[in-house]
Amino acid sequence: xxxxxxxxxxxxxxxxxxxxxxxxxxxxxxxxxxxxxxxxxxxxxxxxxxxxxxxxxxxxxxxxxxxxxxxxxxxxxxxxxxxxxxxxxxxxxxxxxxxxxxxxxxxxxxxxxxxxxxxxxxxxxxxxxxxxxxxxxxxxxxxxxxxxxxxxxxxxxxxxxxxxxxxxxxxxxxxxxxxxxxxxxxxxxxxxxxxxxxxxxxxxxxxxxxxxxxxxxxxxxxxxxxxxxxxxxxxxxxxxxxxxxxxxxxxxxxxxxxxxxxxxxxxxxxxxxxxxxxxxxxxxxxxxxxxxxxxxxxxxxxxxxxxxxxxxxxxxxxxxxxxxxxxxxxxxxxxxxxxxxxxxxxxxxxxxxxxxxxxxxxxxxxxxxxxxxxxxxxxxxxxxxxxxxxxxxxxxxxxxxxxxxxxxxxxxxxxxxxxxxxxxxxxxxxxxxxxxxxxxxxxxxxxxxxxxxxxxxxxxxxxxxxxxxxxxxxxxxxxxxxxxxxxxxxxxxxxxxxxxxxxxxxxxxxxxxxxxxxxxxxxxxxxxxxxxxxxxxxxxxxxxxxxxxxxxxxxxxxxxxxxxxxxxxxxxxxxxxxxxxxxxxxxxxx
Numbered sequence: 083x084x085x086x087x088x089x090x091x092x093x094x095x096x097x098x099x100x101x102x103x104x105x106x107x108x109x110x111x112x113x114x115x116x117x118x119x120x121x122x123x124x125x126x127x128x129x130x131x132x133x134x135x136x137x138x139x140x141x142x143x144x145x146x147x148x149x150x151x152x153x154x155x156x157x158x159x160x161x162x163x164x165x166x167x168x169x170x171x172x173x174x175x176x177x178x179x180x181x182x183x184x185x186x187x188x189x190x191x192x193x194x195x196x197x198x199x200x201x202x203x204x205x206x207x208x209x210x211x212x213x214x215x216x217x218x219x220x221x222x223x224x225x226x227x228x229x230x231x232x233x234x235x236x237x238x239x240x241x242x243x244x245x246x247x248x249x250x251x252x253x254x255x256x257x258x259x260x261x262x263x264x265x266x267x268x269x270x271x272x273x274x275x276x277x278x279x280x281x282x283x284x285x286x287x288x289x290x291x292x293x294x295x296x297x298x299x300x301x302x303x304x305x306x307x308x309x310x311x312x313x314x315x316x317x318x319x320x321x322x323x324x325x326x327x328x329x330x331x332x333x334x335x336x337x338x339x340x341x342x343x344x345x346x347x348x349x350x351x352x353x354x355x356x357x358x359x360x361x362x363x364x365x366x367x368x369x370x371x372x373x374x375x376x377x378x379x380x381x382x383x384x385x386x387x388x389x390x391x392x393x394x395x396x397x398x399x400x401x402x403x404x405x406x407x408x409x410x411x412x413x414x415x416x417x418x419x420x421x422x423x424x425x426x427x428x429x430x431x432x433x434x435x436x437x438x439x440x441x442x443x444x445x446x447x448x449x450x451x452x453x454x455x456x457x458x459x460x461x462x463x464x465x466x467x468x469x470x471x472x473x474x475x476x477x478x479x480x481x482x483x484x485x486x487x488x489x490x491x492x493x494x495x496x497x498x499x500x501x502x503x504x505x506x507x508x509x510x511x512x513x514x515x516x517x518x519x520x521x522x523x524x525x526x527x528x529x530x531x532x533x534x535x536x537x538x539x540x541x542x543x544x545x546x547x548x549x550x551x552x553x554x555x556x557x558x559x560x561x562x563x564x565x566x567x568x569x570x571x572x573x574x575x576x577x578x579x580x581x582x583x584x585x586x587x588x589x590x591x592x593x594x595x596x597x598x599x600x601x602x603x604x605x606x607x608x609x610x611x612x613x614x615x616x617x618x619x620x621x622x623x624x625x626x627x628x629x630x631x632x633x634x635x636x637x638x639x640x641x642x643x644x645x646x647x648x649x650x651x652x653x654x655x656x657x658x659x660x661x662x663x664x665x666x667x668x669x670x671x672x
Contacts, residue, residue, distance in 0.1 A: 083129065083130075083131055083133065083145070083146070083176055083198065083199065083535070083539050083540075083541075084127060084128050084129020084130060084131050084132040084133055084539075085127070085128050085129050085132075085133075085213070085214045085215040086125055086126065086127055086128075086132075086133050086144050086145075086178075086199075086212075086213070086214050087105075087109060087114065087125065087126040087128075087211070087212075087213045087214075087220065088119070088123060088124070088125045088126075088144075088180065088188075088210075088211070088212040088213070089102055089105050089106070089123065089124055089125075089126075089209055089210075089211055090120075090122055090123035090124075090187055090188055090209065090210045090211075090212075091122045091123075091187070091208065091209060092122075092187060092205065092208050092209060092210055093208045095208050097207055097208055098207065098208035098209055101206075101207040101208065101209050102124075102209060104223060105209070105211075105220075105223060105224065106124065108219055108220070108223040109126040111219070112128070112217065112219045112220075113128060114126030114127060114128045115127045115128070115132060117135075119135070119142055119180070119182070119186075120182050120186030120187070121185075121186040122185065122186040122187050123180075123182065123186060123187065123188065125144070129536070130418065130535070130536065130537050130538055130539055131312075131313075131314065131418065131419065131539035133145040133146070133177070133199065134146065138169065138173070138179075139165065139169060140181060141166075141169070141179045141180070141181050141192075142179065142180045142181070142182065143173075143177045143178070143179045144177055144178050144179070144180070144199070145175060145176045145177030145178060145194070145198075145199050146175040146176045146177060146309075146312060147173055147174075147175040147177050148173065148174055148175045148308045149172065149173060150171070150172055150173065150174055150304075150548065151300075151304050152300075153171050153172045154171060155168050155171045155172070156168065156171060163262060163272055163274060166192060166262055166274055167274050167275075170192075170194070170195060170260065170274050170275050173194075174194070174195075174196070174305075174546060174547040174548055175194060175196075175198075175308075175547075176194065176196060176198035176199050176529075177194050177199060178191065178192065178193050178194070178199050178201040178212075178214070178257070179191065179192040179193075179194075180212065187210075188210060188212075188265055189264070189265050190262055190263065190264050190265060191203060191212060191257055191262070191263045191265065192257065192261065192262040192263070192274065193257045193258065193259050193260070193261060194259065194260070194547065195259050195260035195275040195547050195550070196259060196526070196529075196545055196546055196547050196550070197246055197258075197259030197260075197526035197529065198526075198529045198542075198545070199214050199529075200214045200215070200256070200393060200394075200529075201214065201256065201257040202214070202216070202249065202254050202255070202256050202257075202393050203254065203255050203257065203263065203267060204226060204253055204254040204255065204267070205266065205267060206224060206226055210265070210267075211224065215392055215393070215531065216391060216392055216393050217391065218391060218661070221661050222661075226253055226254070227253065228251045228252060228253035228254065228662055229251065229252045229253065229662070230250060230251060230252075230655060230658055230659065230662070231249075231250055231251060231252050232619050232621065234248060234249075234250045235250050235616075235619070235621055235651060235655065236492075236621045238250060238395075238651075239492065239616075239621060239622075239647065239648060239651050240492055246258070246259065246394075246523055246524075246526035246527055247523075249393055249394070250394070250395075250654070251393070251658070254393070255267045256393070257271065258271065258273075259275075259526055260273065260274055260275030260276065261273050261274060261275075262274050277519045277522050277523070277550075277554055278507055278508070278510075278511075278519060280550075280551045280554040280555045281511060281515055281518075281519055281554045281555065282510070283554075283555035284511075284515055284554065284555055284556055284557045284558070285445055285510075285511075285557075286557075287445050287446050287557075289556065289557055289560060291560055291563060291570070291573070294556050294560050294570060295570055295573050295574035296574075297552050297556075298549075298552055298553065298556070298570055298571060298574045299574040299575065301548040301549045301551075301552040302328060302329075302332055302543065302544075302549055303332050303335070304548055305543045305546040305548050305549055306329055306332035306333060306336075306421070306543045307332070307336055309421065309541040309543055309546070310333060310336065310339050310421060310541075311339075312419065312539070312541075313418075314417075314418030314419050314539065315340045315341075315342045315415075315416050315417050315418055315419070316333075316339060316340060316341045316342065316417060316418075316419050316420075316421060317341070317342055317343040317344070317345055317412050317415060317417035317419070317420045317421070317538075318330055318333055318341060318343075318344050318345070318420070318421040318422075319345055319346075319420065319421065319422045319423060320344045320345065320346045320360060320363065320364065320369075320371045321346065321347070321356060321360075321423060322346065322356030322357070322358075322359035322360040322363065322583075323356070323359075323423065323426075323586075324423075324426065324430075324568055324571065324572065324579075324583060324586065325423030325424070325425070325426030325427075325430070325544060325568075326422065326423025327363055327423070327579055327583045328423065328426070328544075328571060328575055328579075329421055329422070329423045329543050329544070330344070330363070330367055330369075330423075331367065331575055331578040331579055332543075333421065334367045334368065334369065335578075341369075342415040342416050342417045343372060343411065343412060343415040343417050344364070344369050344370065344371035344372065345371065345372055345374060345408065345411060345412075345420075346360050346371045346372070346373045346374070347373075347374055347375070347376045347404065347408075348373055348374070348375060348376060349375075349376045349594075349595045350375070350595070351594045351595065357373070358582075359582055359583060359586060360373070362580045362582040362583070363579070363580055363582070363583055365580075366579065366580040372411065374407060374408070374411055376404055376595060377403040377404045377406070377407045378403050378404070378595070378599050379402060379403035380602075380603060380606070381599070381603040381606050381607065381649070382606060383606075383610065383653070383656075385402060385653075386610075386649060386650065386652065386653030386656075387653050387656060387657045387660075389402060389532070389533070389650075389653070390650065390653040390654040390656075390657045390658075391657055391661075392530070392531050394527075394530065394654075395647075395650045395651050395653075395654040396530065396531065396532070396650055396653070396654065397527055397530060397647060397650055398527060398528060398529070398530035398531065398532045398535075399530065399531060399532035399533060399650075400646055400650055401532075402532075402533050405532050405533040405534035406533055408420075408534055408538075409533065409534055409537045409538060412537075412538050413537065413538075417538070418538065418539060419538060419539040419540070419541055420534070420538050420539070420540050420541065421541050421543065422540060422541065422542050422543075423543075423544060424525075424528050424542050424544065424545065425525045425528060425542050425544035425545040426544045426568065426571075427521065428517075428518055428520075428521020428522055428524065428525055429518070429521070429522065429525070429544050429545070429549060429550055429553045430544070430553060430561065430568040430570070430571045431514070431518060431553070431558060431561035431562050431567075431568060431569075431570075432567055432568065436465065436469075436470050437512070437513040437514035437517065437558070438459055438514045438558045438559055438562045438565075439456060439459045439470040439471075440512045440513050440514065441511070441512030441513065441514045441515055441557070441558040441559060442455060442456060442459070442512075442557075442558070442559045443471075443512075444511075444512040445512075445557065455559050455565075456470070458564045458565035458566075459559070459562070459565040461565055491611070491622045491623065491626055491627050491630060491641075491644055491645065491648050492621075492622055492623060492626070493620065493622070493623040493626070507519070508520070512558065514558040514562075515557075515558050518553070518554065518558070518561075519554070522550055522554065525542075525545045525550075526545075528542055528545060529542065529545070556570065567587070572584050596642045596643075596646065597636065597640065597642050600636060600642055600645055600646070601633060601636060601637075604631060604632075604633065607631055607645065607649060608627075608628075608631045610649060610652060611624075611627045611631065611645075611648055611649060611652060612624045612627045612628050612631065614652045614656075615652060615655045615656055615659065616648065616651060616652050616655060619655075621651075622648055627648075630645070631645070
């Protein structure tokens with residue numbers, strides 16, 4: 083999906099008019115398509131698939147907007163933002179919204195719950211600027227007086243669920259997914275949508291399997307049909323895993339779609355080549371995938387700084403060689419959009435062990451030991467019921483293990499405010515549902531910009547609001563039906579997928595490929611991190627990094643994801659320090 087830039091004059095003062103004119107000229111030079119939204123506000127659109135603009139009930143919505151087939155409206159709500167809550171229940175998509183007052187100036191901004199389109203706002207020179215991205219030309223032209231917030235950098239590097247939250251910059255305001263920001267920006271944001279609101283429905287022990295399967299199948303069909311129906315020829319990922327297979331099964335059920343290409347990436351290691359599953363899946367669905375080797379390229383400072391010019395670290399942009407190869411294949415086939423299966427790990431409930439048993443015990447008490455579901459979980463996890471019961475006794479509500487990146491590079495850290503907030507938010511749920519809620523938040527980062535999204539509209543149906551809400555509202559033990567990883571999804575699509583996919587128990591693993599990438603690039607990564615800005619700022623421990631970033635240590639300890647994330651954050655800090663230090667005197671924020 084493309085990007086947007088909204089510029090609004092907050093006053094009629096000459097400096098506001100001059101500043102708006104300067105930004106307009108720079109936007110035209112950068113190739114944006116400009117139009118007016120009101121007498122005081124204009125918008126610029128760009129990208130492979132520029133966002134569309136639509137008016138709904140006094141709101142201007144920017145992006146893709148769809149009507150829900152079966153909306154479930156909030157219970158009685160007489161608050162000031164009751165209409166907006168109903169609007170988020172009636173619509174879904176990839177959008178942000180702006181509401182204008184009688185003078186044509188915005189008085190509120192909102193962001194859809196999926197978070198697919200970022201929404202960052204700041205006031206400067208009597209202007210309000212709202213943007214989804216931060217290209218070099220915009221920062222050079224606006225010259226905002228921002229600062230990197232080192233504490234937030236450290237917290238976000240440790241806790242993946244913070245990646246979609248507050249920015250790592252002091253100055254601009256990021257509107258959270260599902261939130262409304264009244265204007266001016268110093269007013270408190272309002273939460274219109276929260277994952278926990280839907281997850282509370284999962285605490286009802288009376289839910290049954292077949293209705294839950296019907297709801298999941300209906301939600302996935304709805305989002306795939308809507309996203310695939312957007313303009314432009316399609317391509318689809320076919321990894322051989324269950325998640326992309328679910329999307330593929332929904333796609334082939336709509337023969338009117340223009341699907342130009344089915345793509346499968348394979349690695350050189352046995353666990354990263356999923357041909358044994360792709361073959362029966364493609365035969366069952368009647369399609370022929372193009373198999374493309376997973377490309378890698380040497381890591382460098384130029385690479386990391388080129389993909390870290392956004393408001394957030396470019397965690398979705400690290401597979402640059404792979405992205406560029408897919409762009410080449412997609413463009414050669416004439417495809418303008420790509421449907422993926424990303425997001426299923428969290429949403430559909432990956433894993434079915436002790437955490438799911440603990441959720442079941444919390445909702446049904448110790449009588450669950452006698453249930454068929456408990457026995458299925460025990461068999462699938464290869465643990466006895468008594469072992470699971472002992473783990474459940476240790477698992478108490480509100481104290482679930484917090485999701486953190488491996489801390490092999492990071493200095494010791496006490497529980498901070500962000501972790502405490504996570505515990506409070508998930509206090510009423512068991513550990514499996516709490517991790518699912520956090521995974522839903524982490525999935526927002528999948529929409530981040532990359533070399534692939536620069537050229538292709540990348541769509542993630544499993545991250546869409548109807549699917550997320552349906553899965554949050556479903557008990558963990560039903561999502562992990564029969565003790566199976568993604569058990570409910572397998573059951574819901576049992577007549578649409580081949581047995582090889584439905585019965586598959588392994589998962590494709592690219593760890594060795596990324597491990598080799600790190601080992602082959604130690605000469606770059608060691609000075610990049612040990613002598614880098616994160617080390618100077620005490621965000622990472624250079625001594626720990628020195629111990630970890632050795633061939634013998636990596637072979638035994640791994641921690642590849644933590645290393646790649648730290649390298650991306652290093653690139654982001656260096657990029658933004660260079661941008662902000664070149665701006666001259668700081669401007670006072672409005």
